[in-house]
Amino acid sequence: MTGNGTTARRVQDGPLAEISGLTVGPVSGGPPVLHDACLSVAPGQVLGVVGRSGSGKSSLAHSLLGHVRPGLEVRSGTVRVAQLDPFAPADAGRLRGRVVSFLGQDPASSLNPALQIGTQIAEAVRLRSAVRRVSEVRARVEELLLSVRLPADRAFRRRVPWQLSGGQAQRVGLALALAGTPRLLVLDEPTSGLDTVLADAVRGLLAEALCDGDRAALLVSHDPAWIASVADEVIRLEGGRTVTAGPAKRPVPVLPRARSRTAGPGARRPQDVTAAGGLHVRGLHAAHGRVAVLHDVSLTVPAGSCTAVVGPSGSGKTTLARCLAGLHLPARGSARWRETGAERGRGTAVQLVAQDARGALNPRESVRTALLRPLRGIGRRPADDALEEAVRLLGLVGLEEAVLTRRPGELSGGQRQRVALARTLAAQPRALVCDEITSALDPDTASGILDLLDSLRSTTGLTVVMVTHDLTAVARRAERVVVLDGGRVVEDGPVERVLVTPEHPRTRELLAHAGDPLLAVPE
Incomplete structure (x- = not known):
């Protein structure tokens, strides 16, 4: 299917879903997260929604199911789906799952x-x-x-x-x-956790599902190319307001992927690290119950370096990440951090920033509590200093001080991911294992987070293991890449070699569906 209404998919007259003057804000008062939002989706139409992380995209999508995040309330406006009010309990029971279905950023939390x-x-x-x-x-x-x-x-x-x-x-x-x-599919970043091959497959599946002339979709995505290819109309949110709207065929400022300000592969890295220090994995086997997941995995991540781990969904990347952080007990083998002399007594060894930020944060705790615990417990800072450092860490990941009082359920997916990163940095880790930490972020915010990690590598010698499906990020940031398939390391080498002359068929397949990631690396 091609976008912009050029296929057999037929846009019918009259809206299937309509939002008019919707304003949503905190129950306790304060600036709204959505301000006078409006949209209309006709049967057979795909409406794309773009904008920065925290701009209100998910809140807009949730409203079509009659839902607002905890701590928020509808202040004004109307929402109608198939002429019914999703915020009315009687209508909601007739709509959810039958007329309108939802796939969110954190599917695991809905299971x-x-x-x-x-x-x-x-x-x-x-x-x-x-x-x-x-x-x-x-x-x-x-x-x-x-x-x-x-x-x-x-x-x-x-x-x-x-x-x-x-x-x-x-x-x-x-x-x-x-x-x-369902006649209306509400999709909030539906391919964010998938490798390049499966992302293409799911996009094709969704294209088939939308070929029915009576079915519509609201698609929230940070992928401007996909939005442009599949959507009939695009709206952009900024600070909860609709600032741009128009046909997808017309150029729409959809926050294209920002080019990194850091050097690409081969850039000079801190020279005061030694090959002896770092993460050393030898003969690692791991399982979930009786199901073997990792088989004889061995790799070395030198202190101060960045190694990327890529592979198909289900290849064992997340299990490996948890083993590196000591959160999953291997059946055999070892994963150990060897410290250098300069590191002794500083912070913790290895910390994990999990892919599922909602599951990693206590839903009953405020962001303030989540950040102060490692600052007071591990860093042993006085209360005033700890609070000042918490504010500084939020600023580093692009969040305002006001976020301190919120709970995870009151944040967008991108905001939760950045809070999880800030909490991990509060523990002063020597190695950071990042499991898809930019999948819920817009390109500009993702680039800023990766810039931050590069800066920490340069100033503190932080070691980074980056588990990701984003091969462009691999090309820009990592020195080495490890490819997993079926729980085994099938390729391991410098980024320049693996991305240019891949040896294993699985690596070649992943690259074939990712375009040319090296084209995005600055000269």
Whole structure:
């Protein structure tokens, strides 16, 4: 399918969903997160929504399901979907999952951690469709899993959410969204946790789902190329206001990926580090229960360097990241940090910034509490100094002091991710394992976060392991890249060699779906 209404997808007259004058703000008062927002989505239309992290995109999307984040309230305006009010309890029950379905930035948080994947999808099929017979429900579950490129065998259906990778959880969430026959799909960064190959596959799946002339979609994304290719109309939010709106075929300022201000591969890095220090992984095997995930993984990350870990969704990247941080006990082998003399007594060794920021932060704690705990406990700072440092850390990741009083549920996905990074930096780690930390951020904010990590490497000798699907970020920031496939290291080498002359078929496949990441590296 091509965008801008040039396919068989037919935009019908009259809105399927309409928002008029919607203002949403904190219950306690203060500036609104959405101010006088308006939009209209007709049957068969794809509306793209773009803007910086924290600009109100997710709040706008959530309103179509009659939902606002904790601590917020609707101050004025109306929302209608299929002529019903999603904020009215009686109408919400008729709309959710049947007329309108949602896939958010944190799909894992919407899955019941105690229920098997197959059971959750089966319940969604029974609740949201006319399918009732056990054999028909099972067949529909298998069809949905296969449609999102996941195994449909009994062993996979019996997995629980914590046994899934971030990309697998994303696709299970998509299967749940498609379990009924929704007329409106609300998609908030639906490919953020996927590798380049699967992202293309899911985009194709969504294109097929939208070929129905009666189905519409609201698509929130930081990927301007995808927005331009699939959307009929695009609106841009800035500070909760709609500042740009128009056809996707017309150039729209959608915050294109900012070019890094740092040097590319081969740049000069701190020279006061030694090869002896750093992360050393030898013969690492890891499993989830009886399911083996990592097989004989060995790699070395010298102190002060940046190594990228890439691979297909489900290849074991997140499990490796947790092993490096000491959060997952390996079955065999070791992952150890060897410190240099200059590091003794400074901070903690290895800290993880998790992909699921919502799950990593205590939903009952304010940002202030989350930051002060490591500052007071590990850094042993006096209360006043700790609070001052907390404000400084928020500023480093691009957040204002007002965020201190909020809880995770009151923040956007991008804001949560930056709070998680600030909390990790508060522990003064010598090595930082970053698991998809920019997937929920707009390109400018993501570039700023990566600039910050580069700066910390230069000034403090911080070691970075970057788990990512963004091969352009790999080309810009890393010196070395490790490729995982099926839980094994299939390629390991300097970035310039691996991205230019890849040796393994899986590496070549990932690069084929990513364009040419080296074109984005400054001269």
